[in-house]
Amino acid sequence: MSENESASGWLEPLTPYKWRIPKEKHPGMRVDGVVYASAEMVKDICRDQALQQVVNVAQLPGIIGAALAMPDIHWGYGFPIGGVAAFDAETGIVSPGGVGYDINCGVRLVLSHLEDKDVRPRISELLHLLYRNVPAGVGSEGRIRLKNPELKKVLENGSAWALQQGYGWPGDLERTEDQGRMRGADSGAISSRALERGANQLGTLGSGNHFLEVQVVEEVYDAHIAAVFGLVVGQVAVMIHCGSRGLGYQVCDDFLLILRKAAQTYGIDIPDRQLACAPVQSTEGKEYLRAMAGAANYAWANRQCITHWVRESFEQVFRQPAERLGMHLLYDVAHNIAKGEHITWQGKPKEVCVHRKGATRAFPAGHPEVTAQYRPVGQPVLIPGSMGTASYVCAGGEQALTESFGSTAHGAGRVLSRQAAMRQARGRSIAEELSAQGIQVLARGRGTLAEESPEAYKSVDAVVEAVHQTGLSKKVARLRPLGVIKG
């Protein structure tokens, strides 16, 4: 039996969209694994080592409930991408392997009053201006150069720093997860190397799967929630996907080393070295959380600065102030993060450290952490598709709180390696294929379009259907791209 067939044998169906890996089948698992996916998606999931990574996460101390995998699960490092786990804040651990290298990689959606018919004739002009105004590409350096004292203010204040510099509107903060500033950040916990890697990269997209897309609302599924979110069919919006750049990568590197030693110190047996961890309450664990919060704040400031240049670009092309163009932020979500959260567990209040690695917070209607404007309907959830395919706006679902520690999917999730995607794209022009579908693409890096071609990813429609059917989030609207900028 192949490894893949073996992995599919680990799963017991619970519902058409929910599967269990029983803890009894794998020595060392403290809790079950639970995977949210359709039977069709499970075939892809079993092709690599992602399920083994769910099993590994289930072995970590202090984990409660289950080691969870969202429908966009795929092979990552330590945790799978699409992995969610909550650890008891008193007895559990925190792991950089449950956050990832790109700390607070996330997505935001900026709305407008413009319609498809206003933007489509000018999309080329708009895209080229955005391409010029928003630095993108490998190792891209930004328009903002910071000395360490100012950079430390970014790390401690996040989006609020950006607003103080004029990069944004007051309403942006309340429409950002954690108001764009994670508490407890300590720039003193961040190494000089990390500071150096972050000094010239604020306000840059980077490369890989990061992007800036001009999109149009194609379909609305829930008219009431869409109205609260300010979404109507035909409306143009801009989606921004990026993270904490080199600063976040270096923080992860630094703390994998520190927490691997800490795991030895505290006698924690880890099944994968990428799951280096320390007790949440240990000196090392607290230090990591302080540094991670700083990197998360850098990422929020990063997306906030880019938002400012997006607004400026629209102002130049459409010759109206961004306020009159209605360029409000709908929401900004983090999808690589570990956070202290209050939950009700087995009928009692409990403090947990929730890890979301390639997973999005999805608090439902009425949750006190949801900004007042959206509290009646639930937190906006942004789930981008692959380049050239649809993206979704959802709302946090009731089941998310009872089943997935307030979490849902974060994107389409890869199914092809970069080399396999390059092979499939050989002899083709991905840009021309997308252009034939009415999507203009500008990419900085060589090979980026082939590596990021739509067939390299799962169907985002299937991912969103799975989270909708399980009640982790509700489908609100579907957006398709008009123009794409890739690093």
Add this chain to the structure above:
Amino acid sequence: MKPYELLEHTADIGVRAWGQNPAELYQHAAQGLYAVALTAPPAHGEESWTIKLRADTLPDLLIGFLEELIYFLYTRRLAACAWAFKEMTENTVHVVCACKRLASGDFRTEVKSPTYHNLKVEEQGGGWMAEIYFDV
């Protein structure tokens, strides 16, 4: 013996490198990294930098070595093309590198970091082999 080959990974990319000794293994792993990160291998070096690291084990040392190369790649825009190893043990590497200063167009892929995922450094048939997956 070829110096390295690239390994497939759903989200990222790996390098399998070979060498007759640990020093050669490290050089070939570096070439693999540059094959992922750059449009062409650095041909000649105008500047030099010294890497001097200690670690508990040879795999840890390799991770530290590759992290150092990535740091120089993205902060100083330097890639090594010639290596003079002064010391190479299971716990120590001391090497002076001749480096090329890179232009923006020389970069192909942003490599975030080498990872410990499925990391292997093994003595094999009188030589050495390493497998490293990079987060990209």
